[in-house]
Amino acid sequence: MSKVTNILLVGVGGQGTILASKILAQVALDSGYEVKMSEVHGMAQRGGSVVTQLRLGEQVNSPLVQQGEADIILAFEQLEALRWLPFLKKDGIMIVNTQVIEPMPVIIGAARYPEGIIEKLQAQRERVIAVDALTEAKNAGNAKASNVVLIGVLAKKTGIDHELWQKALEAKVPQKLIEVNRQAFAAGYALG
Amino acid sequence: MSGNEAIARGAYEAGVTVAAGYPGTPSTEILENIVQYTSIKAQWSPNEKVALEVGAGASIGGARALVTMKHVGVNVAADPLFTVAYTGVNGGLLLISADDPGMHSSQNEQDNRYYGKFAKVPVVEPSDSQEAKDFVGIALQISEDFDTPVIFRTTTRVNHSQSLVGLKEPQTPVLKPYVKNPQKYVMVPAYARLRHVVVEDRLVKLARYAETSPLNRIEWGGKKIGVITGGICYQYVKEALPEASVLKLGMSFPLPEGLIREFARGVDNLFVVEELEPFLEEQVRALGLKVHGKDIFTRIGEYTPNLIAQKILLTIGAQEKAEYLASPANSGEPVPVRPPVMCPGCPHRGVFYTLKQLKAVVAGDIGCYTLGSLAPLEAMDTTICMGASIGTALGMEKANPEFKGRTVSVIGDSTFMHSGITGLVDLVYNQGQGTVLILDNSITAMTGHQHNPATGKTLSEQPSYQVDLVKLVQACGISRVQVVDPFELKQVKAVLQEEMAAPEPSVVILRRPCALIVKATGESVETNQENCTGCFQCIKLGCPAISKGEKTVMINSALCTGCGLCLQVCKFSALVKVGGKGE
Numbered sequence: 001m002s003k004v005t006n007i008l009l010v011g012v013g014g015q016g017t018i019l020a021s022k023i024l025a026q027v028a029l030d031s032g033y034e035v036k037m038s039e040v041h042g043m044a045q046r047g048g049s050v051v052t053q054l055r056l057g058e059q060v061n062s063p064l065v066q067q068g069e070a071d072i073i074l075a076f077e078q079l080e081a082l083r084w085l086p087f088l089k090k091d092g093i094m095i096v097n098t099q100v101i102e103p104m105p106v107i108i109g110a111a112r113y114p115e116g117i118i119e120k121l122q123a124q125r126e127r128v129i130a131v132d133a134l135t136e137a138k139n140a141g142n143a144k145a146s147n148v149v150l151i152g153v154l155a156k157k158t159g160i161d162h163e164l165w166q167k168a169l170e171a172k173v174p175q176k177l178i179e180v181n182r183q184a185f186a187a188g189y190a191l192g
Numbered sequence: 193m194s195g196n197e198a199i200a201r202g203a204y205e206a207g208v209t210v211a212a213g214y215p216g217t218p219s220t221e222i223l224e225n226i227v228q229y230t231s232i233k234a235q236w237s238p239n240e241k242v243a244l245e246v247g248a249g250a251s252i253g254g255a256r257a258l259v260t261m262k263h264v265g266v267n268v269a270a271d272p273l274f275t276v277a278y279t280g281v282n283g284g285l286l287l288i289s290a291d292d293p294g295m296h297s298s299q300n301e302q303d304n305r306y307y308g309k310f311a312k313v314p315v316v317e318p319s320d321s322q323e324a325k326d327f328v329g330i331a332l333q334i335s336e337d338f339d340t341p342v343i344f345r346t347t348t349r350v351n352h353s354q355s356l357v358g359l360k361e362p363q364t365p366v367l368k369p370y371v372k373n374p375q376k377y378v379m380v381p382a383y384a385r386l387r388h389v390v391v392e393d394r395l396v397k398l399a400r401y402a403e404t405s406p407l408n409r410i411e412w413g414g415k416k417i418g419v420i421t422g423g424i425c426y427q428y429v430k431e432a433l434p435e436a437s438v439l440k441l442g443m444s445f446p447l448p449e450g451l452i453r454e455f456a457r458g459v460d461n462l463f464v465v466e467e468l469e470p471f472l473e474e475q476v477r478a479l480g481l482k483v484h485g486k487d488i489f490t491r492i493g494e495y496t497p498n499l500i501a502q503k504i505l506l507t508i509g510a511q512e513k514a515e516y517l518a519s520p521a522n523s524g525e526p527v528p529v530r531p532p533v534m535c536p537g538c539p540h541r542g543v544f545y546t547l548k549q550l551k552a553v554v555a556g557d558i559g560c561y562t563l564g565s566l567a568p569l570e571a572m573d574t575t576i577c578m579g580a581s582i583g584t585a586l587g588m589e590k591a592n593p594e595f596k597g598r599t600v601s602v603i604g605d606s607t608f609m610h611s612g613i614t615g616l617v618d619l620v621y622n623q624g625q626g627t628v629l630i631l632d633n634s635i636t637a638m639t640g641h642q643h644n645p646a647t648g649k650t651l652s653e654q655p656s657y658q659v660d661l662v663k664l665v666q667a668c669g670i671s672r673v674q675v676v677d678p679f680e681l682k683q684v685k686a687v688l689q690e691e692m693a694a695p696e697p698s699v700v701i702l703r704r705p706c707a708l709i710v711k712a713t714g715e716s717v718e719t720n721q722e723n724c725t726g727c728f729q730c731i732k733l734g735c736p737a738i739s740k741g742e743k744t745v746m747i748n749s750a751l752c753t754g755c756g757l758c759l760q761v762c763k764f765s766a767l768v769k770v771g772g773k774g775e
Contacts, residue, residue: 012530025354036320037354040296046532046563046638047736062431063320063353063424066498083527103530107739108568108731111528120525143750 004057006065010084011076012101013048016147019172020074021052023151026168027160028056036063047104049080072157074150076133077101078117088125095153096121097133097146129153129192136187142177145184152188162189193357195350198321199288200225201357202328206284207365208232208258210250212243214610215639216262217297218351219290223260224642227652231365236642236651239578239610240265244272244287251285251341252377254368256332263291263304264577268611270307273341277311278387279377280339282368284332288344290351293467294494299558299577301493303468308343308445312391314398315343315445316407319426321355327442330407338394338401345444347467349424349494399446407442410455417504418459420452420472420483425465425495432501447475456481461508467495534563536737537707537714537753539633539678543602544571545733545761546685552600552692555588557581557612559604560638560706561631568734572602579603579611586615586624597692600627606636606644609659613668619697620669627691628699630661631678633706641709665699672698679704681760707753714754715769717747724766730758 007024011017021037028035033056040050053065070088075081075096088094098118105111114120122128131153133146140149148169155165165185173181193201199222203211211234213223226234237243240261247259261269266289273287289307292298308315316331318324324346331342375383402408414435421429422441429438439455441447456462456476464473464485473485488503489495505514534541544564547554548571556562556572557580565572574584581601588595603612608630619626636642643649648658665673672694676687684702691698717737724744731738737751738758745766747758759767 013532029356034356035354038349039352039354040348046535046560047530048532049530060355061427062497063349063355063427064496066496079527079530082525083530102739103528104533104567104734104736105528105531107736108734109740110567113528114525 004055004060005072006070007054007056007072007074008065008070008084008087009052009054009074009076010080011050012080013046013050015076016144017050017052017076020147020151021054022172023148023165023168024054024154026171027164028054030164030167031160033057034060036060038063049083051084072154074154076147076150079103079113081121082114082117085121085124090125091127092125093127093129093157094121094125095129095131095150095157097150098130099134099146131188131191133188136191137184140183140187141180142184145177145180148173148181148184149188152185152190153192155185156189156192193321193325194221194352194354195318195321195324195346196221196352197225198325198357199328199344199346200229201359202325203232203258204229205325205360205362206256206329206332207363208256208328208332209365209367210247210255210257211235211260212237212246212257213260213288214238214240214243214265215636215642216265216290217639218292218346218348219260219262219265219288220639220642221351222288223651226258231362234651236644238645240269241272244269244276247285247287248272248276248279248341251281251283252279252370253282254370255283256285256365257283258286258288258328260288261290262298263289263302264298264300265289266304266307268578273307273313274311275379276341277313278379278384278391280387280390281335281341282370284335285341286328286331286335286344287341288346291345291347291468293347296348299575301468303471304343304345305444305471306469309471312395313340313343314338314443315345317345317423317442317444318350319423319440319442320350321353321357323442324350325357327407334398334401338398339390340394340398345423347424395446399449402443402446402448403450405443405448408448408451409440410451411438411440412458413437415458416460416508417463418455418461419463419465419504420455420476421465422472423466425467425500428495428497428500429465432497433504441472444472447472449479452476452479452481456483463504463507465489465495465500531566532563533566533734533736534560535707536735536751537712537755539702539704539707540564540631541569541733541735542678542681542684542757543629543631543702544569545757546681546688547571547600547602549685550688550692551598552688553588553595553598555581555585555599555601557601557603557607559607559631560633561602561604564602566734568732578607579615582612582615582619582626582628585626585628586619586622589624589626596625600629600688600692602629602631604637605630605632605634605646605661608661609645613664616665616668616670616699624697625695626697627688627694628697630699630701632661632701632703635706635709637706637708641706661701670697670699672696673701675701675703677704678702679755679757681757707755712753714756716749716752716754717756717758717767718749718770719745719747720766720768723764725764727764729763730761730767733757733761
């Protein structure tokens with residue numbers, strides 16, 4: 001069977017995971033891969049847990065990434081990183097935004113937000129990169145660009161041509177926001 | 193392209209000129225994408241029954257038509273479906289049923305392939321975006337060649353997964369001539385009896401067609417394992433067992449008996465892999481063939497390639513291979529769930545906060561406001577289906593007089609237009625006493641902000657006649673109707689108490705636009721740390737912008753829209769608008 005790269009993007013509805021996955025998919029397509037992507041829209045704006053699944057290779061059948069098979073997890077929030085950890089390969093890479101968004105059960109006191117998540121992740125996987133994407137995005141000019149900061153970190157890790165990432169950014173990001181996003185991407189790339 | 197984008201493109205390429213539907217995940221984006229093709233007249237209908245009737249009319253009028261809905265929507269459209277199955281079509285007619293195994297956004301996971309068998313119409317199932325596009329044209333041709341509506345059945349993973357699609361030049365739409373033919377289109381019993389004979393005959397012809405249709409094919413691989421499958425499960429099977437032989441069914445009903453027998457003869461172990469019900473399996477079994485299906489696979493939820501491989505390999509005795517595929521154990525630590533919530537600034541929030549205070553019995557309905565059932569608001573007793581709230585409340589009142597004066601039904605503007613009006617008429621006509629709350633946020637929100645007859649705009653954002661909800665409920669016989677701002681908690685409480693106590697039916701319209709479609713003009717709120725006693729009453733609003741600090745409350749200004757609900761709830765003036773005094 002042909003080699004397929006599996007990538008999960010996980011976060012909270014409203015964080016821009018879907019835009020990030022579109023940039024990633026564009027780069028994969030431009031690199032000549034067959035790409036299949038799966039998303040669940042229902043929670044896109046209602047603050048629920050969202051995950052986009054990307055598979056790229058010579059030939060891809062199922063659009064779903066299975067447990068223990070993700071090569072890379074891009075996590076936009078700490079709790080979601082912990083939730084989806086079982087999907088990461090033993091030698092997989094996790095890039096995790098250190099942002100914390102408390103779910104409603106935690107806010108009302110019915111559940112506790114786990115402590116020391118980054119340490120827990122690093123204890124279970126060798127390649128965990130923690131990034132304060134929110135601060136980097138604010139420095140670049142807009143807190144909402146933290147998704148693109150994370151894409152920048154991922155871009156460096158994959159080694160795919162910088163040019164292709166720029167091209168995908170131009171194609172997928174609204175024109176008036178392109179400068180902020182270029183800077184956010186650069187900030188992430190520098191950290192990778 | 194996503195499956196939905198591909199279906200829209202397929203409609204364009206196949207010369208469809210009329211499309212109607214009602215929003216419902218995972219089908220919604222089909223019509224939203226059809227709008228870009230100006231050769232297609234696309235519309236949101238108030239509900240799926242009307243949408244199918246519009247589609248049927250377009251078909252009878254000579255055009256190719258497409259109707260879209262989620263799986264439960266077909267329940268609403270079932271009445272016209274069963275009779276259009278008898279009348280047949282003129283221009284091709286497709287009914288898209290977007291099913292939801294795993295219930296990602298639905299109240300059940302019913303398997304709508306059965307509608308094909310029940311209504312005696314063919315069912316076509318694509319397995320990826322390319323097929324989602326190509327099969328539209330093929331299905332429309334089947335519709336015209338065999339004089340039948342066709343059910344085009346997808347599941348969430350096909351609608352919302354993206355894969356590569358090759359495009360074709362669109363064909364010029366053809367308008368078939370209309371010939372008056374009451375024996376075909378007027379289903380009085382005398383004519384319907386004639387049509388039933390045609391329907392049975394048609395099924396035989398369709399089964400014969402299935403044997404050589406491009407929708408179905410055998411992919412010969414190894415002899416040991418043979419899998420009959422279709423839809424997204426085809427992709428999972430190819431992933432899980434690349435060496436197995438596969439009978440791929442792009443048409444799930446009627447089935448090609450000859451092809452199935454030929455396939456069964458060529459393999460040692462025969463399996464059917466299908467999510468939800470043994471729809472294919474039962475028909476294979478009825479041919480007298482030995483086959484595995486629901487004896488090893490569950491009827492509940494979605495499958496994964498590993499699950500499929502594991503079950504099949506275990507069954508044929510490949511023990512070690514099967515064990516290798518067993519799911520790795522979880523990290524062990526329980527991770528808090530993250531349920532969806534009402535957005536900061538949602539106009540529904542204060543209503544449910546108040547209903548809980550009043551200890552009301554709440555018959556709920558389907559929309560963003562269904563989230564009023566979750567913690568901490570927990571102010572809903574029932575939610576069954578679209579429009580059910582009003583009838584349910586009436587029924588409770590009739591069953592037990594103790595429910596009078598305590599029971600309200602809660603329904604949104606779009607849901608009310610969909611199927612709430614008839615419930616309201618029942619309430620008045622059969623002399624109930626209940627109070628109906630119409631939550632009018634000027635949009636169909638949960639499905640991603642679509643227009644409806646109460647918003648004043650169409651699918652293509654054209655201004656149109658806007659239904660006057662006040663006049664409408666008055667015309668139904670309601671004399672007590674009030675319009676209230678759901679951000680004014682005192683007024684909301686007073687009006688609800690007044691109307692619930694009134695010995696006649698009443699309607700309260702709570703009107704304010706959805707927080708996501710208006711620019712937040714209110715200033716953000718912040719905590720006055722000196723005044724905050726840590727009573728955390730405001731937390732009971734369940735607003736994602738409000739959280740518990742160590743001893744006092746913290747407001748996330750990035751999320752806060754300044755709706756002012758928490759100010760009204762705080763007894764200690766501890767919440768204030770930034771830069772100003774509390775109100």
